[in-house]
Amino acid sequence: MEEVILVTEQDEQVGSMEKMEAHRKGALHRAFSVFIFNERNEMLLQQRALVKYHSGGLWTNACCSHPRPGEDVEAAALRRLHEELGFTTTLTKIFDFHYNAAFDNGLIEHEFDHVYVGIYSGKINPNPSEVKDYCYKKMDELSATIQSYPHKYTAWFCIAFPKVAEWLAGK
Numbered sequence: 001m002e003e004v005i006l007v008t009e010q011d012e013q014v015g016s017m018e019k020m021e022a023h024r025k026g027a028l029h030r031a032f033s034v035f036i037f038n039e040r041n042e043m044l045l046q047q048r049a050l051v052k053y054h055s056g057g058l059w060t061n062a063c064c065s066h067p068r069p070g071e072d073v074e075a076a077a078l079r080r081l082h083e084e085l086g087f088t089t090t091l092t093k094i095f096d097f098h099y100n101a102a103f104d105n106g107l108i109e110h111e112f113d114h115v116y117v118g119i120y121s122g123k124i125n126p127n128p129s130e131v132k133d134y135c136y137k138k139m140d141e142l143s144a145t146i147q148s149y150p151h152k153y154t155a156w157f158c159i160a161f162p163k164v165a166e167w168l169a170g171k
Contacts, residue, residue: 002027004066009098011112016069026100026108029066032077033113033156034091036062038121042136043164046085048154049132057132060154061161064113073114081118083130085134086125091116094167101155115160117167139165148170 004022007030022029033105036044050056063084067076074091080093084087093116100110126134137145143165150158 005069006030007112009112011096019066020107022074023107023109026102026110028098028110028112030073031064031066031109031111031113032073032080033064033115033160034062034077035115035117035160036081036089037117037119037168038136039119040136040138041168042138043142044085044120044124044136045134045142046126046131047133049128049130049131055154056062058154059152060157061164064154064156074116077114077116084127084130085088087120087122089118089120091118094134095163097163099156099159099161103155109155111156113156113160115164117164139168 002019004019005013006017006027007013009028011030017027040058044062045059045168047059048056063080065076065080077091078088093114095115099116100108104108124134143147144152145154146158147163
């Protein structure tokens with residue numbers, strides 16, 4: 001049974017709950033999103049596997065998930081990056097955000113999301129149970145596509161992307 005860490009809006013841990021129950025109830029829980037860039041500053045995107053419990057087939061950042069109870073957020077991000085895309089790289093935390101999104105299947109993502117970035121240009125070995133496809137995209141091209149076709153992207157990606165773009169522009 002996989003559990004998520006329940007938190008307050010200030011990311012203070014208040015307990016844990018089985019993952020699907022948390023998503024059915026819309027309980028606020030800790031999460032992370034990893035954004036990876038190659039040496040040309042193109043962003044790595046993954047298309048979620050069709051069998052995912054929500055947002056299957058949608059495009060999103062390199063990886064995202066939840067730390068396990070007792071697991072450090074950055075360690076969880078590195079673990080999931082390897083589990084989903086078959087590589088690890090140095091990650092840097094750049095910001096947090098809180099969001100709440102309901103899905104057609106009745107599940108709710110209510111997350112305090114820790115956002116990390118990293119640089120990687122090597123071989124990618126996607127896990128087919130997690131990832132249907134992947135690609136690198138230029139930031140301006142991606143921004144235009146998100147504005148024209150937001151329904152092709154995950155809810156959290158559409159929220160986090162402008163913040164990541166702002167961080168990248170300020171580097």
